[in-house]
Amino acid sequence: MSSEIEEQIRKKVPWAKLPTSVKKVLSNSSKEYAKYIISFSIKNQLRYRGNLVRHVLKDEKHYYERVVAYSKERLMLFPYHLADMIVKGLRITPFNYYISVVERLMQAEKSYDTLPNFTAADCLRLLGIGRNEYIDLMNQSRSNRGRLFGRKNVHVLLPKVPVNIHIEPWWRIEAGLILEEDMKMVNEEERTVIDKLIDLGSQNAGDLNYNVVVSLYKKGLVYLDVPITAVDRVQVPPLQGFVMNRILGDYFETLLYKIFVSIDEQTTVAELATVLEVDTELVKQAVSLYCRLHFAKKLDPESDQEKARRHPSWLNVSTNTDSPQADITPLTLTLTSTDHALATPSTPTTDSPTHSTNQSNSTGLRVAFLFDSALTAFLMMGNLSPGLKRHAVTMFEVGKLQHESLDSFLCELEKVSAMDADGEGEARRFFDHAVILRSTIMALRKLDGPGLDLVRLESLNSLDEAACQRLLKRKYRVLIAMAPIGREVRISSFAAGAPPPLLGPIHPEVNSLWFRLFLYHMTGYGPPSLLLAKGTELRRLPRMFLGFSRLLVTSWLHEPAVVPVANFLYVNAALQFAPVLIQGFGVHEPAETKLLPFPFKSQDSVKNNRSNSDTESVLKRHPAVTILTDLLDLNHTCGYLTFANVGVLDFGRAEGESAEIRLKGAPKPRPGASKTTQSANSISNENFRFEKEEENRLQSPVESHFALTPVDGGSHRSSPTNGFTSQDCTTLLQEELDQLAIQEKQKQALEQLQSPLDENVGIFSRIQEELDSQQKKKSR
Incomplete structure (x- = not known):
């Protein structure tokens, strides 16, 4: 439509x-x-x-x-x-x-x-x-x-009656379609409640006998309404009872996920509708469903007069759906100066800022830590703890974990940190992500401000760009993105200079293989690297990797792996599905790596921390760092550089060699061409220059397939010096050249149609003879 x-x-x-x-x-x-x-x-x-x-x-x-x-x-x-x-x-x-x-x-x-x-x-x-x-x-x-x-x-x-459900006292009880036959199966007390509903209209559940309400509900004679007004505010705790199956994509489900990532306890329903530019009635319906499913809790649902008017039967009814062993959050426990000690066992006892809980209700702008779905996948697939999985489901489905729930989240992460970490492979990777995430949250919570929220980037991308910017500007003073960000995540809503400021990688391409090769080229330093196209087949070890015992193999869109040279040909299996980058990574043993964080510390801070100052000072003097400082402005961004000792000295680019990138394959400008035409064929800026030169055009695949020594036009050799060839490429190229020759001769024949008929007949007969002879040669 x-x-x-x-x-x-x-x-x-x-x-x-x-x-x-x-x-x-x-x-x-x-x-x-x-x-x-x-x-x-x-x-x-x-x-x-x-x-x-x-x-x-x-x-x-x-x-x-x-x-x-x-x-x-x-x-x-x-x-x-x-x-x-x-x-x-x-x-x-x-x-x-x-x-x-x-x-x-x-x-x-x-x-x-x-x-x-x-x-x-x-x-x-x-x-x-x-x-x-x-x-x-x-x-x-x-x-x-x-x-x-x-x-x-x-x-x-299938069940004949509904199961016991949780009912809040502020919910409204409405009479359903009640027939004469239905009244025969109710007792006198239930009849009284039905008459009251019919005569006076809907009633607060807390004003009626709880047991009668449950009985009438199970008989299907009443239904429950969850009223939400424009001035109501709700809070979203870690999800309980959520089922992760699939997304339908209908209008209401889409709205539910948009509101999930946008709602907080400081924003009213009307304000949220304004931010998202959605009809207020639709937002009311969504928030009402959250409360019905107990995915959210309404703040201040009842006044003191309404609580005093409650039916005595509600005194023994717990309005808390969480079990006593459930995670403690401000939704289940209100901390005061007198009962603060009760929360001590449920909160992290080390490095936990004391001001975090007290400021949870502050209305100031918060800090947002942006993560992608890969992080939630690591937390869920690792089977680290049931409580941690519940928070991971919340981070994925709701799209964020608010400051009020971080205490219980850190408690679960602290349990993981205390576990035995002797695992290898994927298990070790899941463990490391949980430990590093805890350290990151603890560091960010020490920042001055009202709190920290964890926000999933994919959930923000579900909002339109204008709504996303309004939401971020309204709630956060700074955004800090995890690194690396998944390549499929787009951060298009964070325009340069638009509030709030973003710290971290803006483009996921900085984690791509292309960016890595770009850094090697611009600095002139880097390990021996070979990027192979998908479908390539290797028959021997390329000469550039002779002497290495370990290679770092990175398949496109996958994590790198250190591979012994003896297993090198297994790379062919990965090449069937994706491009692969191969790099030298150790002569006698795997390369030793060092990390250099930036922006670089001041001299005073270096003196106070002498343990790593010597190593950092050596790395900061590296010529590659000097180039990158100007190229990427390392003094005004954050991240780290990885240095690897692969066992071979790297002397960098030869003196006088240019760091220009040239685009080859276009024809050379004709002699006598105007300056305008020549300038169009040479586009340059500070770091790049693209030139179109005939002498530098790419050779055929047969001549240049993994050739370490360039093959000139006058070379007597028909194959590259290292022996790598591709018969499939040769056959395909020959077929294309033959087809081009046929098309060219047919074109020439059409151009001769204006000649006398007898001359045309002769031309066509000669062309037909040549085509027949070529076809016979191919069949042989």
Whole structure:
């Protein structure tokens, strides 16, 4: 559907007032516009009254039936914002809705992962059916116990009543569609509550008997409403009960993820809608769902008068969904000067800043640490601890971990730091990421300010650029990005000079193989390096690596690995799928590496830390550092340089050799060409110069394939000096040259069509003879 048409439907513009341009898109057909209205309204679960669909469809009940059918088919969330029409009008409760969804899924024998994330979480909350329960039900349905007259009878396996759910006292209780038959199965106390709901309307759950509310809910006679206003504020703790399956991509799910990364306890619902430029009613619906699923908690949900008016039955009902062993956050424990000691066992005891918790409610601008999805993957796949995985799920799905939850997060990371770290390979890598992340957070929390948030870059990229900039400017005073950033992450929203300032790599290309080769070229220093194209096949060790016992092999978009020379030919397996960079990395043993952080420390700080000052002073005097300081402005950015002792002296670029990069392969300017033409063929700036010269054009693949010695045009050798050739490239090149020759002769023949007929006949006959002879030679 065209975005222009959708915009007109959102603004409720009737056909008569549509712009002419939009009518042209609709082929000037009002019936076509009516089809778009129906489709858009059902897809976005719009209310019948107050929207254009009421002018197109006259049957309101039929419209809501189509909305429910469409939502079930797409496995969407139950439309809670339409509960008053669906529950009261169609007698479809959320429990019945999800029973139908799961039944369809089982009938089609689809996996549990088919359910979208939020739908799966709501099914788990209402039906008690998670991944393991679903697999068990599927096994039962495939057995004879789950069959009736030879057909699957899935419905008998599903629960008959909802499971016990958590109800907040400030939630509203609404009466459903209650029939005469329903009143026969209620007791006198339940009848009294029903009469009150019918006569006086919805009631606060805390004003009614808790046990009666639960009983009526399980019987399907009442439903729950979670009211959210424009001035409400909520807090998002580490997720509990979230199901990681898949993303559906419908309008509401997309909005839920955008609000997840944008919401905080200082921002009201109305302010959040302004930042995202989204309708306030949609934001209310999203926040209401967060509270319903217990992914967020409303701040100050009840006044003192409402708490005093609560029914006595609520005194023994815990309003805290977390278990006593759950992570302690400000959502589950309010720290004061008198009970601060209670939190001591649950918070890190070493290097933990004492001011972090006290400033959690400050409204000042915070510091944001930007990370990518690779970090959350390491924390989840490492199986380091269950509590750490819960925080990792929050970092991935919510898109951030707020300052208020960092104490419990650091507690989990501290447990990992105390573990035995004797693992190797991927296990060691997961452990190292967790330990380094803890050190990074501890260092950043020492910065003066109201707090630190961890924010996932991919979640920020889900926002449009303007909304992202408004959000960052409103909440953060500085952004600090992890390094390296994944190559698939784009940081387009952080324009140069736009607040807040960003410290760290702006472009993921700085971690690419091209940038590494660029640094080697510009400085003149670096290990022997060979970048091989995808599909290359090696038959022997290239001469440049003779004498090395270890090689550093980096496959495109993968981490580097140190490979012994004896296993060098295994590189051919990686070359089938991606380009590979091979570098010398040790003569007798793997290279020793040293790190040089920048910006460089002042002389005073160096004197205070003599342990590493000697090594750093030597590295800072290296000629490559002098060049990079000017090239990359190391004094006004942050990072580190890695120096490797590969066992071979590196004398750098020969004296007088230029550091220019030339683009070869274009024809040389013709003699007598104008200066304008020549200047167009030579583009230069401070560090680069691209020239088009005939004598420097690339040779054929056969002549230059891994040739260490350049092959001149007059060379008597038909193959490179190191013996590397490619028969496939030779055959392909010969076929292309033959085809070009045929096309050229056909073109010449067409140009002779203006000649006399007898001359043309002779030309065509000679061309045909030549073509036949070439074809015979190829067949031989």
